Amino acid sequence: MxxxxxxxxxxxxxxxxxxxxxxxxxxxxxxxxxxxxxxxxxxxxxxxxxxxxxxxxxxxxxxxxxxxxxxxxxxxxxxxxxxxxxxxxxxxxxxxxxxxxxxxxxxxxxxxxxxxxxxxxxxxxxxxxxxxxxxxxxxxxxxxxxxxxxxxxxxxxxxxxxxxxxxxxxxxxxxxxxxxxxxxxxxxxxxPYNVIYSHDANFVAGAELTSPNLKDLTIDISSGNTLTLSNNVFVNGTLTLESGTLDLNDYYFSVFGTIDASASSEIHSSAEANINLDLQTEPSGSLNFSSDGNHVNDFMINIADTGYIIISSALTVNGSLTFGGFGSIMISDSDLMVSHSDSISGYGHLAYVMTSGDGYFGAYVDAGASASAHFPVGTEFHYSPANIELNSGSSSGNVMVNVYGNVRVDGYSGISVSDHQSVVNATWYVSSDVSANLDMNLELFWNADMEVNNFNNSAAYVSHYTEGSWDVVATAEANVEADGMLSLKRENITSLSPFGVFDEDAAVSVSEVADFQFELFPNPSNGIVYIQGLDYQEEGYQISIYDAIGKRVENFTFDNNQIELDLSHLKSGIYFINIYNKNVKSVNKVTLF
Structure with missing residues (x-):
């Protein structure tokens, strides 16, 4: 010295x-x-x-x-x-x-x-x-x-x-x-103070990020460049991820304000890094983890005014996934995995994993465990969790769950059964890497407002879409849980595919709903479409119009045998016209120009 x-x-x-x-x-x-x-x-x-x-x-x-x-x-x-x-x-x-x-x-x-x-x-x-x-x-x-x-x-x-x-x-x-x-x-x-990295270059964070008084942190260093942490960081205001990569470098990273993330940014994490998001307001944009940096030790999420944070890439939580009671995680087409099912806590009606696309929420489940593995999943609008047990004799392994807010006649596709049958308006897609000796018990949960078309929860069952149709098993009265949710359990499942909840009056298999043919003309059309070939039905017909990606854009009710549809307000493209009632169903395609 x-x-x-x-x-x-x-x-x-x-x-x-x-x-x-x-x-x-x-x-x-x-x-x-x-x-x-x-x-x-x-x-x-x-x-x-x-x-x-x-x-x-x-x-x-x-x-x-x-x-x-x-x-x-x-x-x-x-x-x-x-x-x-x-x-x-x-x-x-x-x-x-x-x-x-x-x-x-x-x-x-x-x-x-x-x-x-x-x-x-x-x-x-x-x-x-x-x-x-x-x-x-x-x-x-x-x-x-x-x-x-x-x-x-x-x-x-x-x-x-x-x-x-x-x-x-x-x-x-x-x-x-x-x-x-x-x-x-x-x-x-x-x-309180703020730090901005705004140059197209790589940075190694220094003393500027060491203070607990750090308010706003902005990273805008262009794609291909990285800000590497050299200490634990606590952001008390807004984390803005505009461009470039934030490398956590095995450190503890916390945000206590909110997040504004663009698609040009990403996070590089590791199994030693920890992320704590205790947000005051709902974040904007989505978190994207790099393909070679998509692991984290502990991940904690809480959003004071509820809402959710979107994770648009695959992420594996090697330690614990902790919800703070408010705020959810939305995943789209990538999976969110947790190393073990008993490492998930703090979930509830306002804090769960929303599955909005083809991505699954998964965790490792031990066969023969004394307690069920709880999967806190649901859609953007409804909390719809599942309890899963792998029975003794089954192999242990990862189990993945995705919830979709509808029921389709063909399990994954086809007309919407929820439009006209007495069901719980959700499909639980369950998969697993257990390839031998699978023996699973599955308990599904739902809220009463998910029941449609006079669903009778006193005589209902968990249906499994298998061998090309929804199966029918003995009915039972749904359990009423302490939080007001309802549940039903199905045991000794040996294969996996979609699951739903139907009552005794639901007609959901293809064999139960008769097919018929109807005519559309002109096709292609400038917007006015005529339908012929409908027999008189006392209860009339429901007609739903879906666009090419499966989004319902119109819904009609008719009771006569010649129908004129005015679709001139829709954009040009391909649409599917679904006609159904409790006795018949049919789908036809029309092109609007």
């Missing part, structure tokens, strides 16, 4: 020596009275130019010079020696290019910008709203107090022995091409 201090002292003396030589070439201006920079009275004669080159400006003790304009001092032989005080009027700034800032006085200014080979040997105090660095290696030994922004446009800003940096309230430090390191200096952060 003694050798290091001697080195710093030697460096300062050398800089001062060369500064003295350079100042011999410069024009000297010494303030004789307090006043404006541009006033001749301040200098007792000619004032230095507002864009001064090769000057030596001296502010003696007891004198206050006000920057009444944007002042620039340039040239390697230039210096500003502050023994008294420099203050600033509104909308003024001080820029030093290649010159030096020395003395033991004080600066109270709006903006201080350093460029080229500028040096700061001031041993006094710098108070500024904005501090800008464009010096390749800038060492600060002053007391630097910043009230609004630190903008690091290039080079490295080093806080060295004797230097102290104090952030004011809500200061932003912007890494716009430069870097910041603390070398034996003192960094003091006692108020």
């Amino acid at each position: 003694k050798r290091f201090k001697l080195h710093i002292l030697s460096t300062m003396l050398t800089a001062l020596f060369f500064l003295a030589l350079q100042n011999a070439k410069a024009t000297t201006f010494t303030a004789v009275a307090s006043g404006d920079w541009t006033s001749t009275a301040t200098w007792g004669g000619t004032a230095p130019d507002i864009n001064a080159t090769d000057v030596n400006v001296i502010i003696p003790v007891g004198i206050n010079v006000t920057l009444d304009n944007h002042i620039s001092i340039s040239g390697s032989s230039s210096s500003l020696e502050v023994l008294g005080e420099v203050s600033a009027a509104t909308n003024s700034s001080l820029t030093i290019i290649d010159g030096s800032l020395t003395g033991q006085g004080q600066l109270n200014i709006k903006e201080l910008a350093l460029e080229g080979s500028a040096t700061v040997l001031l041993a006094g105090i710098i108070n500024t709203d904005v501090f800008v660095n464009n010096v390749s290696n800038l060492s600060i030994i002053s007391n630097l107090n910043v009230n609004h922004e630190i903008r690091l446009e290039s080079g490295t800003f080093s806080l060295d022995l004797g230097g102290a940096l104090l952030f004011g309230n809500d200061v932003t430090i912007n890494f716009a091409g430069g870097d910041f390191v603390v070398n034996n200096g003192t960094l003091t952060i006692v108020a």
